[in-house]
Amino acid sequence: MLKLFLCLRYLRKLKLVFLSVAALGLSVGLLVIVASLFSGYIEAIRLTGHEVYGDVYLKPWIEIPECGALIDALESLEEVKAATVVTESYGLLYLGRGNVKGVKVLGIDPDSYSKFYDLENRLLKYRHSSEGRNFGSDFAGKKGYISIGVLTRPDEKTDVYDFDIARQWLGKEVVFTTGAVVKKPTAVRSPEDNNNVEVVPGTPYGERLRTRTLKFKVSGIVHHGIYFIDNSVVYLPIETVRQLHSVQQSKYGGGQGAVKIRLFEGTEPRDAIESVRRVWQKSANQWGLDKHLIANTLLLTADDIQHAFLAEVHKQKVILMLIFTIICSAVVLLIFCIIYMIVISKQKDIAIIKSCGVANSSVASIFVGFGGFVGIAGSALGVLLGAVVTRNINLIEYWIRVALGLKLWKSSAYVFDKIPARIDTAMTLWVVVFAIIAACIGALIPAILAVRTRPIDILRYE
Amino acid sequence: MLRRRITYLVLVSVAVCVFVVLVVMTIMTGLARDFESKNQRWFGNCILSSDSLVGFPYYEEFIKKLGSEDFIEALSPVIAVQGILTYQDTGYQSSVQVMGIYPGKHSRVTSFAESLYYHRDGPLRAFEPSDDANLPGIVLGIDKIRDRDEYGLYYHEPEPLVYSFSLSCFPLTARGSLARAAVGIVNSKTFYYSDDSHSALANVDGDYVYLPFDEVQILCGMAGGEKRASAIHIKFVEGVDIEKGRDRVRAVWDKFVEHKRSAGYAELLDGVRVETYKQFRREVMVAVEMERTMMVFVFSLLGLITVFIIFVVFYMIVSHKSKDIGILKSVGAGDIDVVSVFLLFAVLIGLLGSAIGTAAGAAFLAEVNGLEGFLFERYGFQLWSRAIYAIDDIPNKMDLNVVTAIIASAVAACLIAAVVPSYMAARLRPVDTLRVNRL
Numbered sequence: 007m008l009k010l011f012l013c014l015r016y017l018r019k020l021k022l023v024f025l026s027v028a029a030l031g032l033s034v035g036l037l038v039i040v041a042s043l044f045s046g047y048i049e050a051i052r053l054t055g056h057e058v059y060g061d062v063y064l065k066p067w068i069e070i071p072e073c074g075a076l077i078d079a080l081e082s083l084e085e086v087k088a089a090t091v092v093t094e095s096y097g098l099l100y101l102g103r104g105n106v107k108g109v110k111v112l113g114i115d116p117d118s119y120s121k122f123y124d125l126e127n128r129l130l131k132y133r134h135s136s137e138g139r140n141f142g143s144d145f146a147g148k149k150g151y152i153s154i155g156v157l158t159r160p161d162e163k164t165d166v167y168d169f170d171i172a173r174q175w176l177g178k179e180v181v182f183t184t185g186a187v188v189k190k191p192t193a194v195r196s197p198e199d200n201n202n203v204e205v206v207p208g209t210p211y212g213e214r215l216r217t218r219t220l221k222f223k224v225s226g227i228v229h230h231g232i233y234f235i236d237n238s239v240v241y242l243p244i245e246t247v248r249q250l251h252s253v254q255q256s257k258y259g260g261g262q263g264a265v266k267i268r269l270f271e272g273t274e275p276r277d278a279i280e281s282v283r284r285v286w287q288k289s290a291n292q293w294g295l296d297k298h299l300i301a302n303t304l305l306l307t308a309d310d311i312q313h314a315f316l317a318e319v320h321k322q323k324v325i326l327m328l329i330f331t332i333i334c335s336a337v338v339l340l341i342f343c344i345i346y347m348i349v350i351s352k353q354k355d356i357a358i359i360k361s362c363g364v365a366n367s368s369v370a371s372i373f374v375g376f377g378g379f380v381g382i383a384g385s386a387l388g389v390l391l392g393a394v395v396t397r398n399i400n401l402i403e404y405w406i407r408v409a410l411g412l413k414l415w416k417s418s419a420y421v422f423d424k425i426p427a428r429i430d431t432a433m434t435l436w437v438v439v440f441a442i443i444a445a446c447i448g449a450l451i452p453a454i455l456a457v458r459t460r461p462i463d464i465l466r467y468e
Numbered sequence: 469m470l471r472r473r474i475t476y477l478v479l480v481s482v483a484v485c486v487f488v489v490l491v492v493m494t495i496m497t498g499l500a501r502d503f504e505s506k507n508q509r510w511f512g513n514c515i516l517s518s519d520s521l522v523g524f525p526y527y528e529e530f531i532k533k534l535g536s537e538d539f540i541e542a543l544s545p546v547i548a549v550q551g552i553l554t555y556q557d558t559g560y561q562s563s564v565q566v567m568g569i570y571p572g573k574h575s576r577v578t579s580f581a582e583s584l585y586y587h588r589d590g591p592l593r594a595f596e597p598s599d600d601a602n603l604p605g606i607v608l609g610i611d612k613i614r615d616r617d618e619y620g621l622y623y624h625e626p627e628p629l630v631y632s633f634s635l636s637c638f639p640l641t642a643r644g645s646l647a648r649a650a651v652g653i654v655n656s657k658t659f660y661y662s663d664d665s666h667s668a669l670a671n672v673d674g675d676y677v678y679l680p681f682d683e684v685q686i687l688c689g690m691a692g693g694e695k696r697a698s699a700i701h702i703k704f705v706e707g708v709d710i711e712k713g714r715d716r717v718r719a720v721w722d723k724f725v726e727h728k729r730s731a732g733y734a735e736l737l738d739g740v741r742v743e744t745y746k747q748f749r750r751e752v753m754v755a756v757e758m759e760r761t762m763m764v765f766v767f768s769l770l771g772l773i774t775v776f777i778i779f780v781v782f783y784m785i786v787s788h789k790s791k792d793i794g795i796l797k798s799v800g801a802g803d804i805d806v807v808s809v810f811l812l813f814a815v816l817i818g819l820l821g822s823a824i825g826t827a828a829g830a831a832f833l834a835e836v837n838g839l840e841g842f843l844f845e846r847y848g849f850q851l852w853s854r855a856i857y858a859i860d861d862i863p864n865k866m867d868l869n870v871v872t873a874i875i876a877s878a879v880a881a882c883l884i885a886a887v888v889p890s891y892m893a894a895r896l897r898p899v900d901t902l903r904v905n906r907l
Contacts, residue, residue: 022780026776026780029772032772036766040766096562096563097561098551098638103640103643103645104520104521105520105644106549106550106638107550108563108564108565109563181646183638314855317853318852333770333773336481336774339777343477347787351787414758414762416754416758420755
């Protein structure tokens, strides 16, 4: 009780203590903000990966001949919740006079694709209304959805798309062109021997490329909020894309199919990979696909695909946290100075309580406790500051742009059009523990000095 | 005052702060400067470009006119269009930025020749495949065909392998509509790999392919009627200020446009912009600048902690030296003298701390690449994975402006922190501090 009383008394008297609380709060706040920004970014990239690739991604580098049978076989696995085939191909989109864009066309089946990606609610026309939706019929035959960045660019200063300009494209006709493989074998030069020309029929080497074009109507505009998707992706019905690539005529289509697999909650993607591989190999053997093509099929989890990049961002987070922690460690010095001052100015108090029989450990614990109190108060302040800034980071960024004209976050540089911050609880706890320990360390030497105070020296009359 | 050990702690605090800020800012500034320099070398000093894929006519005439100006060293006409590239051996497709260039001219304006692997010394033959020089060649952005290893290096065979690619473009008329709307719409042609280009700019090496100017002009429909180009890349004579050079180019261009006002397709000349390389590449360059600004802001906030420390230490010193101050004032020292003692002390701490931090920072930066190499060999740690980022060595050249700014900030921080304690010292009255019962 006496210790608490003395701590509170010193706190009330010394305004300087609040400086150390403020400094500690600032340090903790900054560390919490940095950790939260990085964690939010890493998590957003990870989730985007799961949306784009599914939990498990199978890419055989060819058009999949019998999608329905493969999907049924995959969905019969106990780990698999849903599966869908997507045809991916690249091409050029002619939008109008002098306006050509390079795009990635995804051929999708809207029903099964919606189990992976909420495309419907990302359409501008359905965004604020649940009525009058006809997602299926809007997306059939020669109709398709175009991502907003293909049609218009975000404003250079605000980084915001003009939705009204984008909506003007609805119902307009655009032309898509891509290369397609036709069956007729042709002579190609052997990669092994520069001088020889050889014909390898029945393999991709033996087939010939032709360009194909498709006119379709824009029936929807999609805004994903993810720059590289907004800037390049066009959605067409899977059958339309397959016809464009003449899949019916060719074993090796120009467009490349991929299977996205969603697993049941709690299933570890790596554990499911072997079951998926067995299903794929069985189906591919039944279709009589080339052994090399079966062996070279890409079968990865979404986390595996992004592993290298995520690891790099995580490393940068750790390095930045380390740098800031080194600087913030100076707070130890600040707390040391302040408590040292308290010890020096309160020597008489210390001498009196020691002369009343208080043990050295109790005297030390007053000051270490005082440091701990500074640590707890500073941490609480810092966590509060960090939480407020993290939760309102987009609003803060907006006001910085309005007030200073500085656009700090651009989707073209950082992928997302909003800052994906989320409070990193685990890291915040570590920072708080570190801050309290640092504050106690800062109080340790002054506490030892206090213990070494001899009442006889301090309370002498002269 | 230097006898007080607490002063050394302040020195250490200032030195650590200066050290960390110096190292981080040197690396960030180096990266930004390196990126800027790569962009300048890759795109030239100034770019005159059309914002439409249709391009603009009369470029040859303008090049002749501008080329006669004394501040121009070299000019390169360029066609930039979107295309689709198909790897003929695998059928893999990707959309690409196609650049049609005259390799000799372009190498005089930009670092194109240096970026080549097989034709570095003879860029004029850049589009000649090694096995048959008569076949049409294509130079690929290096990331389109090769992977970087963990050291950031690319493996090249002694002789280029034989690859063929099909490139398709939409040919557009001068009015922007499809040139072959009635007959197949798209132009395609097969090209053979002749070299790859390593500009060290990630989005360039991953997106661009280079072809002979005349081939691209035909492919995208710019060869018919009045020939068109998309851009002219310009290099100024050494010593010409880039902003001033751009203004001079703009003046020549405006005059040229006025002169051509009544010519056919003159309206295409209105959509042409004259920009420095920084303006031309502002989308990527602004991001790098912004990161540096944010880092400065965060370090300024952290610097506040150092200001608090210095303030508290000075407050302690003033509290403990009240008798000295009393004596000084009693023998005639004025308030300003007392303030100046503490402020001078603050400046000395700032300078000394900065000197220690700068020396340590310089020593660390000198060895940073060796240290990273050691950590990579031993523990596989790299500051930036070279397989992912297009970064060579860690930039370690200290910028005098950065060093000066950091030292000035450190001294200013010390001064700011010392103002209140100095003022308190000046306000002390000898009659209070030198009273017998306080001695």
